[in-house]
Amino acid sequence: xxxxxxxxxEVYSRIREDINHTPVMTSTTLNNETNAICFLKMENYQRxxxxxxxxxxxxxxxxxxxxxxxxxxxxSSGNFAQALSLASKMARVKATVVMPENAPKIKVAxxxxxxxxxxxxxxxxGDREEMAQSLIDEYDYTLIHxxxxxxxIYGQSTATxxxxxxxxxxxxxxxxxxxxxxxxxxxIATKSLCSEGKVIGVEPKNADDAxxxxxxxxxxxxxxxxxxADGLKTSLGNYTFKVIRENxxxxxxxTEEEIVNAMEFLWARMKHVVEPSGAVSLAGVxxxxxxxxxxxxxxxxxxxxIDLTNFFELIRNKIK
Amino acid sequence: xxxxxxxxxEVYSRIREDINHTPVMTSTTLNNETNAICFLKMENYQRxxxxxxxxxxxxxxxxxxxxxxxxxxxxSSGNFAQALSLASKMARVKATVVMPENAPKIKVAxxxxxxxxxxxxxxxxGDREEMAQSLIDEYDYTLIHxxxxxxxIYGQSTATxxxxxxxxxxxxxxxxxxxxxxxxxxxIATKSLCSEGKVIGVEPKNADDAxxxxxxxxxxxxxxxxxxADGLKTSLGNYTFKVIRENxxxxxxxTEEEIVNAMEFLWARMKHVVEPSGAVSLAGVxxxxxxxxxxxxxxxxxxxxIDLTNFFELIRNKIK
Numbered sequence: 001x002x003x004x005x006x007x008x009x010e011v012y013s014r015i016r017e018d019i020n021h022t023p024v025m026t027s028t029t030l031n032n033e034t035n036a037i038c039f040l041k042m043e044n045y046q047r048x049x050x051x052x053x054x055x056x057x058x059x060x061x062x063x064x065x066x067x068x069x070x071x072x073x074x075x076s077s078g079n080f081a082q083a084l085s086l087a088s089k090m091a092r093v094k095a096t097v098v099m100p101e102n103a104p105k106i107k108v109a110x111x112x113x114x115x116x117x118x119x120x121x122x123x124x125x126g127d128r129e130e131m132a133q134s135l136i137d138e139y140d141y142t143l144i145h146x147x148x149x150x151x152x153i154y155g156q157s158t159a160t161x162x163x164x165x166x167x168x169x170x171x172x173x174x175x176x177x178x179x180x181x182x183x184x185x186x187x188i189a190t191k192s193l194c195s196e197g198k199v200i201g202v203e204p205k206n207a208d209d210a211x212x213x214x215x216x217x218x219x220x221x222x223x224x225x226x227x228x229a230d231g232l233k234t235s236l237g238n239y240t241f242k243v244i245r246e247n248x249x250x251x252x253x254x255t256e257e258e259i260v261n262a263m264e265f266l267w268a269r270m271k272h273v274v275e276p277s278g279a280v281s282l283a284g285v286x287x288x289x290x291x292x293x294x295x296x297x298x299x300x301x302x303x304x305x306i307d308l309t310n311f312f313e314l315i316r317n318k319i320k
Numbered sequence: 321x322x323x324x325x326x327x328x329x330e331v332y333s334r335i336r337e338d339i340n341h342t343p344v345m346t347s348t349t350l351n352n353e354t355n356a357i358c359f360l361k362m363e364n365y366q367r368x369x370x371x372x373x374x375x376x377x378x379x380x381x382x383x384x385x386x387x388x389x390x391x392x393x394x395x396s397s398g399n400f401a402q403a404l405s406l407a408s409k410m411a412r413v414k415a416t417v418v419m420p421e422n423a424p425k426i427k428v429a430x431x432x433x434x435x436x437x438x439x440x441x442x443x444x445x446g447d448r449e450e451m452a453q454s455l456i457d458e459y460d461y462t463l464i465h466x467x468x469x470x471x472x473i474y475g476q477s478t479a480t481x482x483x484x485x486x487x488x489x490x491x492x493x494x495x496x497x498x499x500x501x502x503x504x505x506x507x508i509a510t511k512s513l514c515s516e517g518k519v520i521g522v523e524p525k526n527a528d529d530a531x532x533x534x535x536x537x538x539x540x541x542x543x544x545x546x547x548x549a550d551g552l553k554t555s556l557g558n559y560t561f562k563v564i565r566e567n568x569x570x571x572x573x574x575t576e577e578e579i580v581n582a583m584e585f586l587w588a589r590m591k592h593v594v595e596p597s598g599a600v601s602l603a604g605v606x607x608x609x610x611x612x613x614x615x616x617x618x619x620x621x622x623x624x625x626i627d628l629t630n631f632f633e634l635i636r637n638k639i640k
Contacts, residue, residue, distance in 0.1 A: 023343050025365070044591045045345070228639050256639040264632050271364045271593040271624035304591035311631055312584050319548050319576040 005192040008161050011154040015057045018090050020046050022159070024166055027270050034285060036292035039170070041163040044274050044304025048114070050231075051182055051302050052083035052146070055155030059144050060084075060091045062151045068093045073141040075121070075128035077103040078231050079303055080146035085116035096141060098131045106307050147179030148237025156185030163298050164193045172290065173298035176280040177201040177210045177251060178232035180240030186300055187247035201244065201251040202284030204229045204259060210236050211251045214244060228256055231277030231303065252290070254283040262286055266301070275306040325512040328481050331474040335377045338410050340366050342479070344486055347590050354605060356612035359490070361483040364594050364624025368434070370551075371502055371622050372403035372466070375475030379464050380404075380411045382471045388413045393461040395441070395448035397423040398551050399623055400466035405436035416461060418451045426627050467499030468557025476505030483618050484513045492610065493618035496600040497521040497530045497571060498552035500560030506620055507567035521564065521571040522604030524549045524579060530556050534564060534571045548576055551597030551623065572610065574603040582606055586621070595626040 025040045043051035060072060071094035074084050081097045088095035095116040099108060100123045112118055121131035135141055145152065159182070160173060171194075175186035183201045190197040203210050207225030213236055222235035236244065244251075254262075259276055262283035266274045278301045285292065285299055345360045363371035380392060391414035394404050401417045408415035415436040419428060420443045432438055441451035455461055465472065479502070480493060493514075495506035503521045510517040523531050527545030533556055542555035556564065564571075574582075579596055582603035586594045598621045605612065605619055 028367075047348075049591065228635070257636075260632065260635055260639060263635070264628070267593055268628045268632075271369065273587055273591040273593055308584070308588045310634070312580065312588075314630070315548070315580055315583070316577075319580060 004188055008154060008157050008189055008192060011058050012158045012161055014061055015054060015155065015158065018057060019054055021162060022046050024163060025270065025272070029269055030265070034292055034297070036285070036295050036297045038285065038297045038299055039163060039167045040282070040299045040301050041159055042272060042301050043159055044272060044278055044301055046303070048079065048082040048086050048110075049303055049305040050079035050083065050278075051156055051159050051300070052079045053087055054158050055149075055152035055181055055185070056080065056083040056087035056144065057090065058155030059149055059151040060087050060093055063093070063142060067142045071096065071139065071141045072144050073098065073132050073135050074144045074146060075099070075132045076146050077107065079305055081107065081111040081116070082114060082305075084144060085111045085114035089115040096135055098128050098135070100128065104307055106309065107305075145237070147181030147234065148239050150239055152181050153184040153188070153239065153243060156182045157189040158185070159300060160186045160189035160298065161193065163300075164189065167298070169194045169296070170197050170298040171295040172198050172200060172292060173300070174200045174202055174281040174284050175300040176229070176232055176277055176302055177203045178277065179234040180210060180236045180244055182300065182302055183248060184240045184243035187243060190298075191247050198249040199247060200284060200290055201248050202280050203251060203253050204232055204280060205253040205255050207233055208253050210244070211253050213241060214248070214251045217245070229259055229277040229280050231275065232280060250290070252284055252287065254280060254287055258283040258287055272301070273304045273306065274301055275303050278302045278304060324508055328474060328477050328509055328512060331378050332478045332481055334381055335374060335475065335478065338377060339374055341482060342366050344483060345590065345592070349589055350585070354612055354617070356605070356615050356617045358605065358617045358619055359483060359487045360602070360619045360621050361479055362592060362621050363479055364592060364598055364621055366623070368399065368402040368406050368430075369623055369625040370399035370403065370598075371476055371479050371620070372399045373407055374478050375469075375472035375501055375505070376400065376403040376407035376464065377410065378475030379469055379471040380407050380413055383413070383462060387462045391416065391459065391461045392464050393418065393452050393455050394464045394466060395419070395452045396466050397427065399625055401427065401431040401436070402434060402625075404464060405431045405434035409435040416455055418448050418455070420448065424627055426629070427625075465557070467501030467554065468559050470559055472501050473504040473508070473559065473563060476502045477509040478505070479620060480506045480509035480618065481513065483620070484509065487618075489514045489616070490517050490618045491615040492518050492520060492612060493620065494520045494522055494601040494604050495620040496549070496552055496597055496622050497523045498597065499554040500530060500556045500564055502620065502622055503568060504560045504563035507563060510618075511567050518569040519567060520604060520610055521568050522600050523571060523573050524552055524600060525573040525575050527553055528573050530564070531571045531573050533561060534568070537565070547579075549579055549597040549600050551595065552600060570610070572604050572607065574600060574607055578603040578607055592621070593624045593626065594621055595623050598622045598624060
């Protein structure tokens with residue numbers, strides 16, 4: 001584990017100046033409800049509104065000068081699009097992001113706003129990958145995958161590294177699981193810093209491919225999952241699957257209702273704007289599936305990118 | 321100013337163990353938009369969801385043992401009701417809060433939840449004061465006013481005291497103004513800690529009684545103001561007016577639209593749940609009424625208590 005820690009620290013020293021050291025939040029009410037001592041790592045306050053900038057920046061910095069000169073690409077309709085866009089701008093690398101033509105306007109605008117070129121593709125399965133591949137064939141871009149990449153995983157590990165360095169050793173750390181980049185990073189950071197720390201992955205019940213993959217020892221694809229946690233729809237890759245199998249203690253699932261309840265707790269009681277995917281780890285804590293009595297529990301809150309246009313339209317109608 | 325600072329530090333040492341040391345937040349986007357270096361003091365993360373607990377706790381602790389034994393009362397439909405309720409529980413003092421019978425259920429529930437007894441009154445002007453007076457006559461309770469009380473003002477000063485102790489001297493500090501307790505406290509803390517610090521009060525244009533009072537040198541009442549910033553509808557009292565006249569440099573006003581725009585910036589860009597009154601100070605910063613070019617600017621974000629029931633109803637409909 002000493003080598004692993006050295007590697008995480010090397011990555012952290014590479015990116016720390018360019019990312020936010022996000023705050024850790026606590027709540028007396030939450031501790032009373034869970035009978036635990038919970039430390040929430042608030043990556044909704046990270047640059048671009050999610051943890052994804054950590055991995056994106058590390059992956060780009062690690063490229064050879066030749067690859068940097070040619071540029072990078074990825075396909076994403078969500079937080080990784082924005083993260084790669086900003087990370088590329090910071091590293092002065094050209095980025096071209098493939099987004100489906102029906103991606104939310106607000107996400108397209110944010111991705112363009114950070115500087116990346118956006119190329120649209122169709123909405124059928126495979127359309128994104130095909131478009132990205134055609135760009136790679138034509139321009140020799142390097143594909144940066146949003147999760148299944150060891151440089152991405154090490155980058156994401158720095159969130160939990162910061163958390164544990166700040167609050168001390170933890171008995172449990174909960175993280176959401178989509179493609180598995182954050183969960184993998186959470187796991188290696190926890191295992192390298194906490195002698196007894198257990199890592200719990202939390203997945204929407206309606207998108208439980210990682211839960212089943214972990215249980216059965218083989219990667220299941222995620223087929224048309226129907227969950228409000230739109231950041232957790234992707235499936236594991238070979239790298240994330242390997243890291244998760246070796247370092248995660250358990251994967252549990254939560255219902256859509258549990259996700260919304262956790263989100264409401266974060267907004268109404270704790271005053272944090274957190275997206276549905278970001279509330280999934282807390283939903284796991286509140287689900288009572290793991291006995292946390294008097295345990296020190298880390299909870300990675302992954303992001304806060306949620307479209308508030310309708311909500312503010314309602315408010316603007318009030319002042320007319 | 322040395323004596324003033326000693327007084328603030330005495331108050332702070334009295335309450336610090338029982339309140340949250342709230343975080344200071346910054347935003348690159350905000351700094352770019354304002355050409356300033358802004359430090360937001362996030363009292364929405366304070367216990368009970370607003371700064372009010374600071375003053376309430378100080379006022380109660382300062383009571384004689386005899387008065388503590390008899391109990392306290394106040395009239396409030398908003399954040400002070402909750403704050404006095406929790407502060408009383410902490411100090412083991414009985415609290416009876418007068419609330420209008422049409423007060424939002426969520427606020428009544430929160431006030432009761434912290435332990436106070438709630439007594440309802442009519443909704444006509446004067447009904448609240450009358451009911452509180454009848455309780456005082458009958459039970460000999462001590463009235464704790466939500467703003468016009470030097471112990472309240474000193475309590476509220478600790479928010480800006482914490483801010484400046486954390487980030488260093490500031491050129492400007494912006495705070496919202498309703499009854500003036502927070503603005504008074506902000507002013508004395510700024511003047512005692514910053515040799516050149518200017519204090520700007522910000523008020524809704526639709527509830528500009530403090531603006532006019534400050535300009536004309538006499539207290540105007542606040543008559544049926546129509547603003548979304550429901551925490552800022554009250555008028556100044558003799559104590560807050562005196563402190564503000566002597567220590568505040570300017571009061572500016574902002575429109576309802578500016579308030580909602582600032583609120584949207586806080587929610588959508590910075591991911592903080594802030595109530596309309598809490599966004600008023602930032603609306604003042606963004607209004608361009610004060611030249612902040614390259615200045616170090618403190619912004620007191622006063623609270624985050626907003627009813628999210630409708631918003632979460634919309635979200636729950638999505639997952640049905």
